[in-house]
Amino acid sequence: MIDLKLTVEDDGPLYMQLYRRIRGLILSGDLQDGLKMPSKRLLCDQLSLSKTTVETAYGMLLEEGFLHSKPRSGLFVVNPEPIGKAAAQQDVSSSFKDVRSSDHAIDFSLLAVDGDSFPVRLWRAALAESLSLNANAVHQYGDPKGDLSLRVSLAQYLRTSREVSCEPEQIVIGTGISYSVFLLSRILEGITSIAMEENGIAQVKEIFDHHRFHVIPVPLEENELTVNELASRNIRAVYVTPSHRPSGSPMPYSTRQQLLNWAYRLDGYIIEDDYDGEFRYAGKTIPSLQGLDQKGVVIYMGTFSKAFTPALRMNYMVLPVHLAEKLHSKGQILSHPSRPEQWAMQWFMERGHWYRHIRRMRHLYGKKREKLVQTVNAHFPNYVQINGDSAGLHIEMRVKTDRTAEKLIELAAAEGVRVYGAQNERVNRSSGNPKIYLGFGGVNERDMERGVRLLKAAWRDILGE
Amino acid sequence: MIDLKLTVEDDGPLYMQLYRRIRGLILSGDLQDGLKMPSKRLLCDQLSLSKTTVETAYGMLLEEGFLHSKPRSGLFVVNPEPIGKAAAQQDVSSSFKDVRSSDHAIDFSLLAVDGDSFPVRLWRAALAESLSLNANAVHQYGDPKGDLSLRVSLAQYLRTSREVSCEPEQIVIGTGISYSVFLLSRILEGITSIAMEENGIAQVKEIFDHHRFHVIPVPLEENELTVNELASRNIRAVYVTPSHRPSGSPMPYSTRQQLLNWAYRLDGYIIEDDYDGEFRYAGKTIPSLQGLDQKGVVIYMGTFSKAFTPALRMNYMVLPVHLAEKLHSKGQILSHPSRPEQWAMQWFMERGHWYRHIRRMRHLYGKKREKLVQTVNAHFPNYVQINGDSAGLHIEMRVKTDRTAEKLIELAAAEGVRVYGAQNERVNRSSGNPKIYLGFGGVNERDMERGVRLLKAAWRDILGE
Numbered sequence: 001m002i003d004l005k006l007t008v009e010d011d012g013p014l015y016m017q018l019y020r021r022i023r024g025l026i027l028s029g030d031l032q033d034g035l036k037m038p039s040k041r042l043l044c045d046q047l048s049l050s051k052t053t054v055e056t057a058y059g060m061l062l063e064e065g066f067l068h069s070k071p072r073s074g075l076f077v078v079n080p081e082p083i084g085k086a087a088a089q090q091d092v093s094s095s096f097k098d099v100r101s102s103d104h105a106i107d108f109s110l111l112a113v114d115g116d117s118f119p120v121r122l123w124r125a126a127l128a129e130s131l132s133l134n135a136n137a138v139h140q141y142g143d144p145k146g147d148l149s150l151r152v153s154l155a156q157y158l159r160t161s162r163e164v165s166c167e168p169e170q171i172v173i174g175t176g177i178s179y180s181v182f183l184l185s186r187i188l189e190g191i192t193s194i195a196m197e198e199n200g201i202a203q204v205k206e207i208f209d210h211h212r213f214h215v216i217p218v219p220l221e222e223n224e225l226t227v228n229e230l231a232s233r234n235i236r237a238v239y240v241t242p243s244h245r246p247s248g249s250p251m252p253y254s255t256r257q258q259l260l261n262w263a264y265r266l267d268g269y270i271i272e273d274d275y276d277g278e279f280r281y282a283g284k285t286i287p288s289l290q291g292l293d294q295k296g297v298v299i300y301m302g303t304f305s306k307a308f309t310p311a312l313r314m315n316y317m318v319l320p321v322h323l324a325e326k327l328h329s330k331g332q333i334l335s336h337p338s339r340p341e342q343w344a345m346q347w348f349m350e351r352g353h354w355y356r357h358i359r360r361m362r363h364l365y366g367k368k369r370e371k372l373v374q375t376v377n378a379h380f381p382n383y384v385q386i387n388g389d390s391a392g393l394h395i396e397m398r399v400k401t402d403r404t405a406e407k408l409i410e411l412a413a414a415e416g417v418r419v420y421g422a423q424n425e426r427v428n429r430s431s432g433n434p435k436i437y438l439g440f441g442g443v444n445e446r447d448m449e450r451g452v453r454l455l456k457a458a459w460r461d462i463l464g465e
Numbered sequence: 466m467i468d469l470k471l472t473v474e475d476d477g478p479l480y481m482q483l484y485r486r487i488r489g490l491i492l493s494g495d496l497q498d499g500l501k502m503p504s505k506r507l508l509c510d511q512l513s514l515s516k517t518t519v520e521t522a523y524g525m526l527l528e529e530g531f532l533h534s535k536p537r538s539g540l541f542v543v544n545p546e547p548i549g550k551a552a553a554q555q556d557v558s559s560s561f562k563d564v565r566s567s568d569h570a571i572d573f574s575l576l577a578v579d580g581d582s583f584p585v586r587l588w589r590a591a592l593a594e595s596l597s598l599n600a601n602a603v604h605q606y607g608d609p610k611g612d613l614s615l616r617v618s619l620a621q622y623l624r625t626s627r628e629v630s631c632e633p634e635q636i637v638i639g640t641g642i643s644y645s646v647f648l649l650s651r652i653l654e655g656i657t658s659i660a661m662e663e664n665g666i667a668q669v670k671e672i673f674d675h676h677r678f679h680v681i682p683v684p685l686e687e688n689e690l691t692v693n694e695l696a697s698r699n700i701r702a703v704y705v706t707p708s709h710r711p712s713g714s715p716m717p718y719s720t721r722q723q724l725l726n727w728a729y730r731l732d733g734y735i736i737e738d739d740y741d742g743e744f745r746y747a748g749k750t751i752p753s754l755q756g757l758d759q760k761g762v763v764i765y766m767g768t769f770s771k772a773f774t775p776a777l778r779m780n781y782m783v784l785p786v787h788l789a790e791k792l793h794s795k796g797q798i799l800s801h802p803s804r805p806e807q808w809a810m811q812w813f814m815e816r817g818h819w820y821r822h823i824r825r826m827r828h829l830y831g832k833k834r835e836k837l838v839q840t841v842n843a844h845f846p847n848y849v850q851i852n853g854d855s856a857g858l859h860i861e862m863r864v865k866t867d868r869t870a871e872k873l874i875e876l877a878a879a880e881g882v883r884v885y886g887a888q889n890e891r892v893n894r895s896s897g898n899p900k901i902y903l904g905f906g907g908v909n910e911r912d913m914e915r916g917v918r919l920l921k922a923a924w925r926d927i928l929g930e
Contacts, residue, residue: 013525013528014528015524015525015528052524052527052528052534053524053528055520055521055524056520056521056524056525056528059480059517059518059520059521059524060478060480060521062517063478063479063480063517063518063521069517111606112604112605113604114604115601115604115605117604118600118603118604120596120597120600120603123596123603123805124592124593124596124597127589127592127593127596127805128589128592128593131585131588131589131592132585132589135583135585136580137776138583138585138588138774138776139577139578139579139580139582139583139774139775139776139907140577140580140774140775140776141576141775141776142776174800175640175799175800175801176799176800178799178800179799179800182799309603309604309605310604310605310606311602311603311604311605311606311607311803311804311805312803312804312805313800313801313802313803313804314803334640334641334643334644334647334799335640335641335643335644335778335800336640336778337778337802337803338776338777338778338779338802338803338806339776339777339778340588340592340776340777340806341803341805341806442604
């Protein structure tokens with residue numbers, strides 16, 4: 001018997017508590033597909049709740065498709081694809097805290113960036129000079145979407161470097177991906193579910209989870225997103241990183257076109273996160289998916305956190321025109337980065353420093369990736385396979401063992417090395433050897449070598465089992 | 466017959482649309498207290514909605530107290546105090562946009578600050594020097610609550626200057642009041658209504674409205690908040706500006722104690738917005754209400770927007786310890802200002818520049834207020850009464866006319882002058898002559914003189930009617 005009792009810590013109206021409790025149990029898989037729910041009357045009695053409270057909660061679950069009503073027999077759980085208990089209960093803050101202030105000796109963080117290459121002197125100059133240039137506006141509120149001058153420079157950069165098709169009016173400067181997802185939760189009102197590759201990185205999933213979105217892992221077929229799955233499950237939004245998928249390869253053109261056609265047909269949205277699109281070390285960078293969009297279905301996200309620094313808390317979205325207008329007319333914008341730093345960034349871009357900085361970082365990260373791949377191959381000649389192209393700020397490795405990714409992460413942690421898993425451990429397990437992600441942006445060469453040695457020690461006894 | 470039809474622009478599940486529509490009509494006063502609602506079946510038929518949809522929406526309204534059920538006779542509207550149609554339909558973005566980019570020749574904005582006194586050279590130095598000092602951390606994520614060093618300096622300033630009792634752990638650095646209210650909407654989960662003085666300023670009310678709070682205007686008695694009203698209406702949170710109330714006077718000690726006792730007794734919260742607490746031009750500044758709190762019921766808000774500049778988008782809250790912990794443990798923090806600017810502010814405070822800047826601004830704004838009062842008195846010797854102490858960044862004036870504040874604002878606008886009204890025009894009207902607010906922070910002396918002359922021309926024909 002499933003325990004539906006409401007806990008003391010919970011808060012808000014009783015129907016919301018009951019709704020959240022049941023939805024949580026469905027998402028976690030504790031309430032299985034097809035399970036018959038207790039009748040309203042029984043639940044009222046068991047939990048000492050009013051009929052209205054139970055009816056309201058059941059009504060919300062029914063309308064959102066978590067329950068299904070069969071005439072004359074009752075309500076049943078709809079749960080073809082539970083997202084897994086651990087994931088359902090994960091807490092965004094704790095995972096971020098861990099990443100940010102790790103106790104681990106060496107952290108192959110997926111978020112960290114290189115510690116020695118921020119152009120301190122140049123940024124000092126950018127701040128100082130742009131402040132003087134804009135001294136007459138420093139006492140004024142800015143445009144909530146971000147200063148126009150920065151949006152103009154950014155639009156030009158995105159057009160030439162990422163083949164994004166955009167006007168400054170479509171750009172919203174924000175204060176980080178979590179804030180951007182919050183904005184999307186406000187303007188994508190009818191959309192409650194976001195599909196994501198089943199090997200997507202857990203931290204992104206958590207951010208969506210946190211802002212009322214239900215994240216649905218979509219299986220891969222021959223390592224590609226199966227677009228038919230989206231259509232058949234009635235999903236209307238998907239999060240992708242086409243320039244550099246979790247596995248390391250870009251999304252092929254055929255999948256891009258399928259995705260666009262799916263979105264055109266179903267009135268859906270594609271959220272393209274291009275956070276590391278600048279970093280491709282062999283051959284040309286892959287143009288954005290947004291640039292192929294003919295009908296305004298792609299929401300393009302980019303950030304200054306990877307190529308520049310996360311300390312700035314500055315990112316941006318390029319919205320389809322109708323969403324940009326909706327955002328503005330609804331007054332949903334809570335905040336924006338400070339104007340002096342927007343001016344500094346504009347100064348930095350306008351004078352060509354941004355292009356030069358990107359080129360420099362591409363070279364640096366390319367070398368770091370090469371070094372990491374060499375080191376891993378040297379220490380694990382037989383038991384690890386590194387997937388994907390020479391791109392991005394992390395590698396995906398498939399480890400030959402019958403243990404889970406979770407176990408590998410735990411063993412590594414015991415040796416003082418932090419490595420990462422995918423969003424959906426359950427799916428990982430069923431599809432072969434576990435996948436482990438190592439970020440190299442924030443790790444220097446010495447620690448890289450040391451970290452991989454420690455990994456080898458940590459996993460010595462379980463490889464190849 | 467009230468039109469409950471759902472409009473095309475609306476979005477989200479149907480029960481939410483119906484719920485919002487009915488709630489909106491109750492808040493606006495279109496559905497009056499005691500009105501009998503159509504039966505569920507009738508509404509299903511009329512709107513072609515399913516029974517579940519109507520039941521769910523009605524259930525939410527019932528549980529939140531917007532409807533009341535009488536056995537055997539149906540559902541009735543509960544609406545003792547509608548907030549007024551115009552207010553209910555106001556849009557935060559549009560009002561802010563107006564303030565920020567006014568077409569008016571002269572804008573006595575309540576948000577603007579002085580345009581000539583921002584210390585550009587000193588802030589350049591603060592940015593440059595603090596960036597060099599912190600160069601080794603510029604590539605790292607910061608503490609989501611704000612950098613500890615800034616919170617330490619700020620706690621010290623608040624203790625010595627505002628008698629706020631706080632530790633750095635209680636401080637959250639944010640990106641503006643709208644963002645802070647968003648955070649409160651996440652951690653004050655059981656609280657849906659916020660009481661506010663009925664003459665409170667409309668822009669603040671709109672921000673709360675925007676973040677799922679229902680703003681309840683509380684009547685004044687002898688110009689003071691009647692705390693008994695809060696208790697009798699079962700309200701659990703109140704927004705106040707004790708150092709400088711809308712009328713211009715500080716909240717007397719007796720009211721402060723009554724409020725605290727009310728909060729202790731009912732497990733309530735007092736949101737103290739001290740946005741202009743530094744600006745008192747005659748006598749000592751009034752210590753914060755938070756400093757009197759013995760049990761952690763006061764949420765203290767402050768900002769760098771008034772005394773420094775709104776372009777920085779930097780403010781802060783001092784939370785009771787249990788709320789600070791809740792905020793952190795729940796991972797509700799979306800964003801924070803950039804670290805380089807937090808470092809600059811810390812540098813600025815640590816070296817005593819902040820104290821000197823505040824003293825300088827206090828002197829400047831004191832002179833501006835005096836000038837405005839003199840100018841108004843000279844041009845309206847008989848028809849305008851200026852209320853309140855010599856404090857803050859705006860004056861409240863009561864205009865002797867039988868027209869509404871709305872009309873006065875409209876006439877002024879026609880002459881190219883922008884002036885402001887209180888949140889609750891309806892209440893204003895019933896309690897005598899209309900009140901008009903003039904901000905002086907962003908207006909220079911020449912425009913002040915010109916603006917008041919234009920007001921005189923605008924109102925010539927209606928004064929004393």
